[in-house]
Amino acid sequence: MQSANVLLKKIIRCSVLPFAAQHGMNKDLFPLSRTLSLSVCLKQDNSCSPSEKIDLDAWKKVMKSGLQEEVSETVSEPKELSALAAAREILEMWRLAGRSVPENMSDEQLKTFMECPSKSAKKKYLKYLYLKELHKKNDKKKMEEKRERKLATQEQASETDKTKNTSFVCLWASSMDRAYSWRAAQSMVFGQPLVFDMSYENDMSVREVANAVRQLVLSESSNRRSVDPFHIHFCNLKDDSLYRKEFVKHYREAWDKLLITVTDQCYTEIFPKDKLIYLTADSPKVMKTFDHDKVYIIGSMVDKSIKTGVSLARAKRLGLETAALPLEKYLLWNSGAKNLTLDQMMHILLTLKDTGDWKKALEFVPKRKYCGFVSRPVHELKKTLNLINTLKLGKTQQEVQKQFAKNYSKKLTQK
């Protein structure tokens, strides 16, 4: 019934209103004339032969006519708007225009949005929120589907068999946790130290710090689950730092119960200098083997803007030995930066510690970054890489290089 009403209203709106206006009909009279006008409308429809011209401006009448009520609504609203409300309104219009704008934004997010220094920064922030919202929505949808499926299978299962005979009480999660904690506690006494250097806060944006902490949380959990965990040290972690705030956000009460060492001291104050090795992709020295007597340091830094040499500079300043992973030696590198995420580093170091096998350890380097492991001489692999590129781009590497050289020298002569 309701839909029929809506339909009726629409028909009336688009074809009758102008008619009504012409005849000086009052809006109040409208309900009374509804049946009448509908019949008029129908009659018009019948008279409209296919050869007749289409009314091209009919939509304008609709747009203008549907408004009377809405306008009166908007007028009653208070005229002066706060800056926040105004921003909200613009965002709504952007959303209507089909831009990537999130549906819901908290006041805090809105403030961050307004504080963005440039138009492109604003755009990027909105897109980030929009994608986050989208992912959340999709995840929720997936979870619900999963739950339904689970419920369905459970019902089936409960119908088929009633009880199982097992000698263990089903307490997997908590007993596993206890076992992990026991191992971690042991590592705190006997384990090899692994240092995360938390002194990069000033080199990062707020979002980069948040990402770094997320990676650290992942690293910590994979360490806890390993057979022989490291004794993790978070060094240079100040009490009022952003890192700490983010950690507490992630761990909540568990933060104080973590089986790791957190200190605001520098690693040079805790360990002898000659035992320290700073791991950085910029290091000229390449790591050959994993040394069980050394203390490896990883910089807790996410640098989206590729700030080269920041961690190398830190090691140079303190006069520490540095090392880089032998990525070039073992992998045929394809694309992407050589700096890895903190959790990837953790996986690699844990595997090295357990097995000493570089091939196994470097499995944790993202697959997109390399073409394969170096098993044959490198120049042979380079040939296959060229072949791949030829197939992909339709150009050989040499041609590309030649082209580049040609352009380059041309540029120079033009100058």
Add this chain to the structure above:
Amino acid sequence: IQPPEKPLKSEEWNRLRENFQSPEVFEEVMLNSMIKNNSPIDVAKSLLTQVAQSNGDIAYNLLVKYLALCVQQGQTAEIQDMYDIMKIRFKTLESGAYSLLIKGLSNSDQWKIALSLLEEVKKIMIPSRTCYESCIKAAGRHQEMSLAFELYHEMLSKDLMPTLDILKALFDFSRGMKDAELQKELFGILLHLRENQIYPHKTFMRSIKLWFESIPGGNWRGHLTNIKDSGQCPVCSHQLEDSDLTEEEYNNLRERIIKDVIHGTDTFRKTSPQEFEAFQTFVENRLPFDIVIDGLNVSHIKLKKMQCENLFDAVNYLAKGNTRVLVLGRKHMLSNSSNWRREIMKEMQNKADFFFAENISEDDAFLLYATLQSGKHCKFVTRDFLRDHKACLTDSLTRHLFRKWQRGHQIVNILCKAEKMFLSVLTQQPAFRYDCVVQTTGDTWHIPYKDIFEEKYSYQVPRKWLCIQRKL
């Protein structure tokens, strides 16, 4: 999808929609394709009519797309109608619709509305350059030059770089006007070009020329010319400004290089304080140099030759007579290897001064420091464009200074093509002796211009000039 050529009826649109793979975005895709194909607006209208009839409303994004189509075709009546609809329908609009309306209305006799829309945009954000462009052009078209210049200055105060089209329009619309204030404003634009090292393109140059020649009683005459390598203008035989920096600029640049490029946020990133200090004393003790060579860069000129031979050729060529040469390198060059033979290195060290930096230090920073420290006559040799070092400079003014200094002092090695087979002879690319920038003496103006609008790399400077002089 191809939009239809004639307006369709509702049923026909429905049929098309049903055949389309994702019907929910059919209208959007269709309107986009109409904009691309520049379809007649009647077709778009018929689509909107269909939407209005089936939904009772038209979504904002469709309206904006239709508006874009109207603006593209300059349908002023339709744009005004759209303005009315948008105004009653929505309290505020977003930037896309605003700029379309401004662009559309500024071309009609309702151009004042465009101005008021610009005011509205200002309330919520900084308007785009194109919004300003439309308004300035509209004001100019209606001979309201003071309003046009007001908007122009407003742009500058908001850190928006005016498009060349805006500047050209200001010259075009001022043609033939006798107004001292206006003249001052336009000279101001020329100085703006000078300060920001902007080069006008050919049509813009023509507008400038025509404006000068149209000033009543001004007696200005313009000629197109090429400036000689000596920096003399063949038309008026005026000597152009030389490319040297002033004392103040030079010192400023040197300080900024030390502060931003060498030290930056952390001295350890490019070198170490001890190393830099050692280098400083090394340079102080041997000043001044005439040429500073980036050893590693030069050693890669010819790939087939041994690296130290390349460098040897370069040093031999440059270290003639009394020229004092400094070669910068890294310590690994000293270890006897297949590419770096000890005897050759020894021989070279008799002809030139050498400084070897740590293998992980950046030698380019040292190159800049040594050259700047030696004084204005000193030149440096590298094929590197030094873009990453320029990027370290924090403000654009110093970056301009750096570019100007680089133009005058960098020697790019290129091998003579004819002699490539026999000898590796270095030819020095003549560093510019005159400064390639808009310049004036009051009675003359010299304006470099680009032939074509885009075709110029940022490191290239135009060779063609407009010479304008006043016949007294």
